Amino acid sequence: MTSAGAAGRAPRGRIPEPTVARLPVYRRLLASLVAGRIRTVSSTELAAAAGVNAATLRRDLSHLGTYGTPGTGYDVVRLGEMVDRALALGRDWPIVIAGAGNLGRALARSRGFTTGGFRVVALVDVDPGQVGRTIEGVPIAHVEQLAELVVREGVALGVVATPASAAADVARRLADAGVRAILNFAPAVVPSPGGVLVRSVDLAAELQVLTFHLARARGEGASLGEEPPAGGTADRPQ
Amino acid sequence: MTSAGAAGRAPRGRIPEPTVARLPVYRRLLASLVAGRIRTVSSTELAAAAGVNAATLRRDLSHLGTYGTPGTGYDVVRLGEMVDRALALGRDWPIVIAGAGNLGRALARSRGFTTGGFRVVALVDVDPGQVGRTIEGVPIAHVEQLAELVVREGVALGVVATPASAAADVARRLADAGVRAILNFAPAVVPSPGGVLVRSVDLAAELQVLTFHLARARGEGASLGEEPPAGGTADRPQ
DNA sequence: GCATGTGAACACATTCACAGCA
DNA sequence: TGCTGTGAATGTGTTCACATGC
Numbered sequence: 001m002t003s004a005g006a007a008g009r010a011p012r013g014r015i016p017e018p019t020v021a022r023l024p025v026y027r028r029l030l031a032s033l034v035a036g037r038i039r040t041v042s043s044t045e046l047a048a049a050a051g052v053n054a055a056t057l058r059r060d061l062s063h064l065g066t067y068g069t070p071g072t073g074y075d076v077v078r079l080g081e082m083v084d085r086a087l088a089l090g091r092d093w094p095i096v097i098a099g100a101g102n103l104g105r106a107l108a109r110s111r112g113f114t115t116g117g118f119r120v121v122a123l124v125d126v127d128p129g130q131v132g133r134t135i136e137g138v139p140i141a142h143v144e145q146l147a148e149l150v151v152r153e154g155v156a157l158g159v160v161a162t163p164a165s166a167a168a169d170v171a172r173r174l175a176d177a178g179v180r181a182i183l184n185f186a187p188a189v190v191p192s193p194g195g196v197l198v199r200s201v202d203l204a205a206e207l208q209v210l211t212f213h214l215a216r217a218r219g220e221g222a223s224l225g226e227e228p229p230a231g232g233t234a235d236r237p238q
Numbered sequence: 239m240t241s242a243g244a245a246g247r248a249p250r251g252r253i254p255e256p257t258v259a260r261l262p263v264y265r266r267l268l269a270s271l272v273a274g275r276i277r278t279v280s281s282t283e284l285a286a287a288a289g290v291n292a293a294t295l296r297r298d299l300s301h302l303g304t305y306g307t308p309g310t311g312y313d314v315v316r317l318g319e320m321v322d323r324a325l326a327l328g329r330d331w332p333i334v335i336a337g338a339g340n341l342g343r344a345l346a347r348s349r350g351f352t353t354g355g356f357r358v359v360a361l362v363d364v365d366p367g368q369v370g371r372t373i374e375g376v377p378i379a380h381v382e383q384l385a386e387l388v389v390r391e392g393v394a395l396g397v398v399a400t401p402a403s404a405a406a407d408v409a410r411r412l413a414d415a416g417v418r419a420i421l422n423f424a425p426a427v428v429p430s431p432g433g434v435l436v437r438s439v440d441l442a443a444e445l446q447v448l449t450f451h452l453a454r455a456r457g458e459g460a461s462l463g464e465e466p467p468a469g470g471t472a473d474r475p476q
Numbered sequence: 477g478c479a480t481g482t483g484a485a486c487a488c489a490t491t492c493a494c495a496g497c498a
Numbered sequence: 499t500g501c502t503g504t505g506a507a508t509g510t511g512t513t514c515a516c517a518t519g520c
Binding site for chain 1: 499500501502503
């Protein structure tokens with residue numbers, strides 16, 4: 001065992017994916033506690049704010065190798081640093097966005113893409129009418145300049161905000177250029193080019209999940225439109 | 239048991255959440271098969287295109303009460319209709335978007351929000367400078383007009399694209415106005431107002447999940463920066 | 477022979493409940 | 499006493515493997 005110094009206990013093994021997905025939420029909450037000069041927080045409080053079970057929160061933090069104090073809680077600043085370290089934040093993460101359409105331009109301006117170390121260094125597009133313009137100071141380059149750009153700026157993260165028809169091709173270009181992870185917003189299944197990490201966000205799908213649940217709540221969907229006229233209350237209180 | 243007519247078998251019980259999240263992907267793939275005049279597809283083929291295991295796909299479809307043909311596969315048109323029905327698509331879904339900033343405007347123009355029955359009837363904002371303008375024909379109204387708008391247009395879906403500080407308040411307004419489900423893009427935990435369904439998409443969090451995995455792939459994150467120089471190959475072949 | 481639908485096994489994540497410590 | 503960290507129980511989803519049917 002390595003010496004467990006004052007900086008925290010060594011974490012164990014891999015971190016479950018659902019835990020990873022919750023870390024950014026904890027991070028945000030911890031940041032606002034720091035801003036509010038709160039020094040300490042219990043798992044019950046933080047879990048309530050995050051909308052998760054307290055045991056789940058403690059389990060999540062235990063994966064990071066936390067050092068909460070029984071009877072007191074967690075040190076807000078320390079915990080925030082641990083979460084940041086787990087997420088590999090607190091360093092520079094240059095990003096290139098492929099596709100300078102509505103979504104690409106909006107993402108280039110969004111706070112989430114321009115804070116916490118993230119920095120949009122360029123957009124790329126195929127449209128010559130776009131190339132050369134800037135969005136909030138960020139230049140739009142031609143897609144042919146991608147490779148040079150990625151190397152020069154040390155870009156590791158690529159964002160795909162093109163039409164679905166172009167997504168797979170541009171993902172391959174990004175991977176070839178040296179990008180190591182891709183966030184895809186195009187409504188297409190993007191095969192991981194060369195083992196590059198791909199994560200997709202499908203805006204239409206999110207809406208469709210909602211309509212699914214709305215129909216369910218109404219008692220539809222169970223059959224082909226024939227449904228015993230529901231006895232009033234819906235099944236799920238939540 | 240109800241008579242299992244030609245339209246499909248009756249589905250059983252509730253549908254698991256991960257299955258629901260995959261249905262939109264299947265839907266998209268089926269639509270392109272229809273466009274390509276393909277009549278039939280096997281679970282193996284469709285699963286490969288969707289990037290999931292074939293058994294998972296069959297299990298997913300079985301929740302819908304499918305009627306595939308052993309030895310042949312699924313009828314593309316029929317299956318597409320079943321997925322659409324499960325997602326409650328093929329009807330009109332008016333949407334209101336709260337927040338006419340970069341993201342709200344981009345969403346109002348995005349295809350995912352304007353096809354498949356979805357229709358953005360209005361954006362609302364607090365900024366008087368925005369009110370009265372239109373985005374691609376969609377009017378920007380004042381947030382005070384929300385209630386009237388929701389009732390008049392029969393809006394069931396609300397989208398929150400405001401700063402985090404306004405998200406909870408605007409979600410409450412949407413719920414009070416009669417919206418039954420909310421898609422939240424603000425980086426905030428939005429408590430479900432009055433039992434309304436809330437689903438959140440956090441753009442910054444998506445990037446952070448990627449940086450987590452990039453650091454992991456490099457062998458970081460396991461300790462506090464001290465790491466046995468990895469023996470060459472990474473753990474995960476994928 | 478080939479592909480569906482599903483019982484059973486497995487893998488994983490969540491939650492309970494409590495020992496242990498401040 | 500209060501709260502953490504975690505073994506054990508539970509709940510949930512995925513995958514295998516095959517009986518069934520075309």
